[in-house]
Amino acid sequence: MSGTAAAEEIGTGVAQLSAWLAEVDPAVLYEAPSPGEWTVMELLAHTVEFLRYWPPVMAGIAAEPGLPFGRGLDDADRTGYILAHGGDPLGAMVQELSDAGEEAQATLAAIPAVGWEATGVHMSWGELALPEIVQRVLTGHLAAHCAQAKAAYDAVSQRDAV
Numbered sequence: 001m002s003g004t005a006a007a008e009e010i011g012t013g014v015a016q017l018s019a020w021l022a023e024v025d026p027a028v029l030y031e032a033p034s035p036g037e038w039t040v041m042e043l044l045a046h047t048v049e050f051l052r053y054w055p056p057v058m059a060g061i062a063a064e065p066g067l068p069f070g071r072g073l074d075d076a077d078r079t080g081y082i083l084a085h086g087g088d089p090l091g092a093m094v095q096e097l098s099d100a101g102e103e104a105q106a107t108l109a110a111i112p113a114v115g116w117e118a119t120g121v122h123m124s125w126g127e128l129a130l131p132e133i134v135q136r137v138l139t140g141h142l143a144a145h146c147a148q149a150k151a152a153y154d155a156v157s158q159r160d161a162v
Contacts, residue, residue: 001131014101055107062115
């Protein structure tokens with residue numbers, strides 16, 4: 001994986017998510033599929049937050065190989081953003097998603113080729129090459145939450161239709 005490839009993957013993922021959001025019933029986006037699960041809007045807020053959080057971490061690893069990285073599920077920045085923005089209007093969230101995607105793409109594309117040979121050390125996964133880190137916490141994470149958002153939407157839509 002290169003910065004260009006990673007940036008393209010993020011751009012494609014964000015574009016597909018935005019296109020899907022243009023087709024959904026916005027009212028359903030604020031309902032949890034079941035108690036304790038995130039709503040689609042909370043998933044989108046999480047997506048915006050990690051698209052902004054991780055690319056500077058990747059750039060740091062590229063600049064300083066061997067850098068430790070990672071955060072817990074209860075990280076205050078992560079959870080705080082979801083709490084603060086999980087109820088935002090859809091139009092504002094789509095704009096934030098687009099902006100975060102563009103920022104992520106620019107940051108990754110700016111990493112020099114030699115930086116993609118760097119490794120970082122995750123608190124649980126150990127030492128990983130930068131392309132694998134990007135796949136796990138950024139591109140794969142984006143794809144997984146897109147699928148999760150669609151499944152949450154479908155579950156709520158089907159429940160509401162009954």
